[in-house]
Amino acid sequence: MLKRSVGAAGCPAVTGERYRIMSCTGKVALAIRVVPRKILSVPWWMEIFLFTVTSFSRTCFELGPSGQLGWYRGIVSPSLHRDGDFLFKVSVHTIMGVEYMTSYWDAHHETMSRDQLAEIQTKRLKTLVERVYTSVPFYRQAFQEKGITPGDIKSLEDLKSLPFTTKKDLRDTYPFGLFAVPRSEIVRMHASSGTTGKPIVVGYTKKDLDTWSDLVARCFSMAGGTKEDVVQNAYGYGLFTGGLGIHYGAERLGATIVPISGGNTARQIMLMQDFQTSILTCTPSYALYLADEIHAAGVDLGTLHLKVGIFGAEPWSNNMRRQLEEKLGIRAHDIYGLSEVLGPGVAMECPCQNGLHVFEDHFIPEIIDPVTEQPLPYGEKGELVFTTLTKEGFPVIRYRTKDISTLYPEVCECGRTHLRMERITGRTDDMLIIRGVNVFPSQIESVLLEFGETEPHYLLVVDRKASLDDLEIQVELSANMFSDKIAGLEVLERRLRERILSVLGISAKIKLVEPKSLPRSEGKAKRVIDRREL
Amino acid sequence: MRVQQISIFLENKKGRLAKVTEVLGENQINIRALSIADTTDFGILRLIVNKPQLAYQVLKEAGFTVSTTDVIAVEVTDQPGGLSNILRHLDKVGINIEYLYAFVTQTTSAALIVFRVEQVDEAIKVLQGNSIRIVPGDEVYQI
Structure with a gap:
């Protein structure tokens, strides 16, 4: 007790x-x-x-x-x-x-039997393969290299024979090489920031936007949203799919959308109070930042109307969920999506908070071993791969997301039959290999949060000293863990170090830093600095 | 009888101490005494100021990790064995001193010793019982 x-x-x-x-x-x-x-x-x-x-x-x-x-x-x-x-x-x-009285936006598709689902998927997969083969030279060539013609795809099992599509393929075909319809049929484009080279460009037809809005409305409905809700959308608006994707989904739901976009925290808090926002949508790190600012501003939670948060676009942990739920008095749902596949609305967490339902009537998820590229059975952890079934403008075949997850087939308590994917626990390219051990920033985050007294603001600095990998974890010291005795702080460092060692199996140096001294982002959080020159 | 001390967490980084003093200066807060305990990575700055509550508030607002601690200030005569005399009494009753620091005042020839113990009330009682003058907070702030 x-x-x-x-x-x-x-x-x-x-x-x-x-x-x-x-x-x-x-x-x-x-x-x-x-x-x-x-x-x-x-x-x-x-x-x-x-x-x-x-x-x-x-x-x-x-x-x-x-x-x-x-x-x-x-x-x-x-x-x-x-x-x-x-x-x-x-x-x-x-x-x-x-x-918890989760409502189905599209009961027919969300709860259909696995057999019915497989039937729809097979039909749609065949059409898709036929279409990309005839209209996208890249796919035709890739299929031909493997000696595959559309006629060879007869069942879902045959999906495994199709080639993968990677981010590099998307870059190589920049800007419109993978579009499956004439440019004139494209009514909107989104793009990645392109910080690591050419951006990734995706295009949507009118029907694609319609599907997307519908799927995002499905997400809202799953989280308990209705037309009575006021949705404060603090995802960035623009080329990033988060802002507009959520926006039109909320409109489809019939809710009142506040398109505030990211940043300007003081105004976020003011409108949250004045407009009686009931659903907050943003990245989890920004939500945490907002929560801290709300508390710092002395806002009485009782005056807010928040009940649900829909957070995504970056990996987060269950511990972080608990923090957000406690600090904001909400129920926090994870939403998953990526521009290459659609944007937000590929998968969504139901009130059971036991994995995210992948909308299988529109996407086929697979888990593969990122090294051998072999498909893995349900329950095993690996890289998520998606095939889009209904997209017209920018369909993808077996797109490698680099996101690490696990798929679970058991029918969910909420009644939905769609596969559940575990919340993203890392990225194949975020994965740090430190002294031969695979380390995900999210694991370290859960350790920090276990302490309860630690604010989850941290930065991992990896360096190589005398041919040995060296991990330093910088942790912001919050007021409640501060001791005015050196010994007190040293004990804290030691406890953190021991816990990291037992969870990750590697030792790390803990460095306590001043509050708000680590880089804060109002978009995606920067968690790792890798200084190793390999 | 207690004196309120302000403790601030500082990274060993250029300009952090300057920032603290700047915030205090801007708010017309005068530092009476200070001590720094440090390791290679961080330090704890302990301050006795004329307006402890205001100092706590403005430093917190400036984004520092700050706390207040009750410490005891005693007057020590400027002669050999002065400090020893005080510590002896505390040692006898098993009160452990976590840390201490000293400063001199302009008004008297005596030195002031500030120390932190877990059992503040007990320490005060012991010292008073042995006729050692404890300088109350209000007096220390105004030195």
């Missing part, structure tokens, strides 16, 4: 079965998280309106467990029960439980 004291103003969240509120004067904002056991159960949220107070003193109430599951936020005010017991009346403005 865990007890945690909570201040009256803007308390973050309490976990466990009993809650102590440090002030009983006036109204107290309360956020409670209880881990869900059964997701799609009855509307039990009605029950949480009253808490029995098991003991009462001048400065604190101790509340008995509500016995209910889910996230609750609301204003609590004490009142006297007729039996002399104190009760808390909770006027709830957000009951996170309601969001």
Whole structure:
């Protein structure tokens, strides 16, 4: 049993079965998280309106467990029960439980049987192969080199014989070499930033944009979004697919979209309050930054209407999710997508938070061994590969994403039949090989977050000294882990070092740095500096 | 009887100490005493200032990791064995000193010793019981 004291103003969240509120004067904002056991159960949220107070003193109430599951936020005010017991009346403005009533945007496709799905996929795959063979010289040549003609693709199993497409292929054919329709049919283009050379350009037909909006609306709906919601979209607008992809999906859903784009944190917080934003969409690192700024600004969480966050475009961990959920009083969902395949809306996490459903009626996912390129069975970790089934403008065949994940076939509790992919745990090219050990920044992040007292702002600096790899982890020291004794800080460093050693199997130097001294991004987080010259 | 000390986490990096003093100067905060404890990578700057609460607030706002700690200031006569006399009393009752530093004042010939112990109240009682003058916070801030 865990007890945690909570201040009256803007308390973050309490976990466990009993809650102590440090002030009983006036109204107290309360956020409670209880881990869900059964997701799609009855509307039990009605029950949480009253808490029995098991003991009462001048400065604190101790509340008995509500016995209910889910996230609750609301204003609590004490009142006297007729039996002399104190009760808390909770006027709830957000009951996170309601969001568990996940709704299907496209019930037919989201819940169809695996057989039906395979049938659709086979049909669409055949059409796709036929189409790229006739209209994209690159694919025709690649198929011919392997001695394949469209007629050879008869079942989903035959997908394995098709060649892979890589990022390099996309660069080599820059700008329009892989477009499968005449340029005049393309109504929008998106592109990568091109920091490592020529950008990647992708094109969408009118129908592609329609499909995309629909899939993003599916994502919102999965996270509990409805037309009643106000969506604050803090993904960057522009060539990056995140901003516009989310934008049109939210419009399709019928929600109210606030196209604020990234940055300008003070305005983000102001509009969040004034417009009563209920869904926040941005990168998880920016969400964390926003959460910190919200707390720094002394904003009472009870005055916000946030209930759901849809975060993506960079890998994040479950620990980071917990932090975001506690700091913002929301339920945080992972959304996955990449421009080469579509943009956001390729896969989405349902309220079970147990992997992301890949929209298999539009994409075929595979997991391969990044070195041998052999497909791996379900449950094994490897590189994600996608084939698009319905895209017209820019279809891809077995595109190697460089993202590391695992696929799980079991039907989800939410009722969706689509495969679940594990949240991205790293990138094949982010993967650091340090002294022969594969290290993903996300692993280090989870270690840092385990400490609880550590803000998850860190930077990995890899260097090679006297032909030995050297890993330094720079960690920002937050106020709650600060000790005014050298020994206290040295103990902290040692504990971090020991934990890293046991998790990764390699030793690292821990360097504590001042808050806000590591580079912050309002887009993707910079986590690694590799100074090795190999 | 306690004196509020401000502790600041500093990386061993150029200009960090200057930044702290700049923030304090801008807010008309006067430093009474300071000490730095450091390792190769970081240091802890400990300050006695005339306005500790304001100092804590402005440093925090400037983005520093800062905390306040209660320490004890005692007057030590300027003669051999002066400090030893004080430490002896604390040692006798098993109070361990985490760290200490000294400074002289303009007004008296005595030195002031600032020290940090876990058992602040107990230490105060012991020292007072042995007629050692403890300089209260308000007085230290105004030196």
